[in-house]
Amino acid sequence: MPAFPYLFYNTFFPINITTIAMMLLSGLIVVVVMRLATRSLDVRRPGRWQNFFEWAIEFAGGMARDTMPSERIVRTILPLAFTMLIFLFVANWLGVVATVSIKTSTPVPWLGLTAARLAQAHGEVPLFDSPTANMSMTLSFAFMVWLMSHAQGLKTPRRYFRHYLLNPMAVIEEITTPLTHGMRLFGNIFAGEALIGVLVGAPLMYLPLTVPLLLVWLFYSAFVSTIQAYVFTILMTLYVGQKAYSESLSHH
Amino acid sequence: MFEFGTFVVSILTFLVLFLIIRRFGFDKFNNVLEKRRQFVIDQLDEAERNRLAAEQHLNEQKQLLEAARQQAHELIETARQRADEQAREIVRTAQDEAQKLLEANRELIERERAEAMNTVLTAVSALTVDLSEKLLRRHSGDVEHQAMIAEAEAQLGELVC
Helix, strand or coil, rough: CCCCCCCCCCCCCCCEEEHHHHHHHHHHHHHHHHHHHCCCCCCCCCCCHHHHHHHHHHHHHHHHHHHHCCHHHHHHHHHHHHHHHHHHHHHHHHHHHCCEEEECCCCCCCCCEEEHHHHCCCCCEEECCCCCHCCCHHHHHHHHHHHHEEEEEECCCCCCCCCHHCCHHHHHHHHHHHHHHHHHHHHHHHHHHHHHHHHHCCHHHHHHHHHHHHHHHHHHHCCCCCCCCHHHHHHHHHHHHCCCCHHHHHHH | CHHHHHHHHHHHHHHHHHHHHHHHHHHHHHCCCCCCCCHHHHHHHHHHHHHHHHHHHHHHHHHHHHHHHHHHHHHHHHHHHHHHHHHHHHHHHHHHHHHHHHHHHHHHHHHHHHHCCCCHHHHHHHHHHHEEEEEHHHHHCCCHHHHHHHHHHHHHHHHHC
């Protein structure tokens, strides 16, 4: 395992600095590109970036409409679906574009880089990778979705609790769903980066073998990164939509 | 290994990013989308209205054209009738006039013939009288002669009248 820099490493509250920094960078990229697009908004003649973002909104709206019971809740969830889609897209792609690590043997105790950890990671400290290659981060997203879906369900408590009374096994689902939701994203992105790391770090004598494999794997990772942003977002709309009993009552 | 700090800070970071992206990105794009949607709807509505107006206009024009055509037809018909009448009137007048002229001429001819006849009769009677006088002067006296002339004149008068 590479030695990530942490804040509060030895407490119950360790914060992965690289992950949070990469989240901020993803957000910054999104905001900057958006700024490019919003600088010259035009109803009649949209520019290239405006077109792209409008397409993304339509796309997120299409996903939500496919999985949610009413247009009203689609309208409510659309900003979040759109943000998640483009944020995860950028975040997933960061690790495909580049992963940067530094090699150091100097321990930095306040960043949690103890001598023992550095020795175990052969001095490799990652500074640039996908934030979604961090399990805690993807699980936090899944947890947010889980909270939202239950908040949506509790708008109609009778329907909500009756669901679990009729089918107690559904409680298990409530535990596995956020876990698989978060771990799926983490696993796909982490595996992509890990294999890239292995291929790049292979001994030079395997170069004729690793270069084509690396190219293939980069393409595949790019594909997976895009797909996982889509999958995570559509599952989000699906999970929230499933518990939108109030909407399905009034519309079916 | 699960990192509780990363977990919590990720949520907070994402919420902040979400608010920023929503406020400065999503809302603006959505606004434009909404405006465009409204614009398209307005355009469609207006096109529909224009189409209806044009249709109505066209119908009006058609009706007007039809009315004008009918009026023209009537006018032509009336004119033709009047022309026919006039022509008949003219022909009749001309015939009458010709008739009158004919009558007058016939009368004139008659009168002149009668006059000529009179003249001829007068001349013939005078000649007859002269001839008879000359013949009778050899065979009878004046008395007889006067009586015969009177008889001849009386007979001539009957003949002439």
